[in-house]
Amino acid sequence: MGNNIFGVKIYKLDTQYLTHIFPKGLLEHFTITAFLELDNLEEKTTFYEIQLEENNHILGDYDSSLYESKGFTEVVLQDFPIRGKAVFLRIRRRRWRLKTDKNSIIRNDFSFVAVGSGFTQELSDFLKDSGRYTGRYDHEYK
Numbered sequence: 001m002g003n004n005i006f007g008v009k010i011y012k013l014d015t016q017y018l019t020h021i022f023p024k025g026l027l028e029h030f031t032i033t034a035f036l037e038l039d040n041l042e043e044k045t046t047f048y049e050i051q052l053e054e055n056n057h058i059l060g061d062y063d064s065s066l067y068e069s070k071g072f073t074e075v076v077l078q079d080f081p082i083r084g085k086a087v088f089l090r091i092r093r094r095r096w097r098l099k100t101d102k103n104s105i106i107r108n109d110f111s112f113v114a115v116g117s118g119f120t121q122e123l124s125d126f127l128k129d130s131g132r133y134t135g136r137y138d139h140e141y142k
Contacts, residue, residue, distance in 0.1 A: 018050070021082070029110060030054055030091070037085075047086035049076075054094045059108045062096070067106070070097040 018035070019027050034051040053072075058064045072092040079087045098104035 026052075029057075029059075029108070045086075047088060048082060049088045049090055050079075051090045051092075053092045054108065056094065058096055062106065066099055067096040068099055069094050070105075071095050073107070 018032060030052040032050060033053050034049070036049040036051070037046060038049055039046050056069055058067055058069075072094055074090065074092045077089050077091065079089050081087055093107055096106045096108075098106075
């Protein structure tokens with residue numbers, strides 16, 4: 001194993017306070033699984049990582065009995081700073097597979113959350129699944 005350059009503080013907190021940070025609707029579809037304060041010991045910087053996981057509910061006009069949740073797509077995006085510290089969102093979105101066709105994969109559409117939300121463009125593109133998301137904020141600490 002290489003040298004660990006990160007110090008980690010894990011916070012247990014009531015997520016109701018975080019509902020004020022995120023745009024309305026996001027936490028109806030995602031659960032906060034962790035809130036971390038990370039110290040990069042080499043660069044002497046501190047940043048937050050908020051981990052979100054999509055809830056296990058298929059949205060829209062799809063018949064949920066025909067689909068099964070099969071894995072996640074994970075991305076790390078930089079969001080707006082909190083109290084002068086960088087904020088990274090580690091978001092896990094579900095992939096839904098049609099039970100009768102293993103090659104047919106869909107994802108929930110969250111464009112209704114992203115539109116007019118005040119998200120960064122990268123987060124908005126990711127939630128809209130527009131194909132414009134390029135992953136420029138993915139970091140080595142994954």
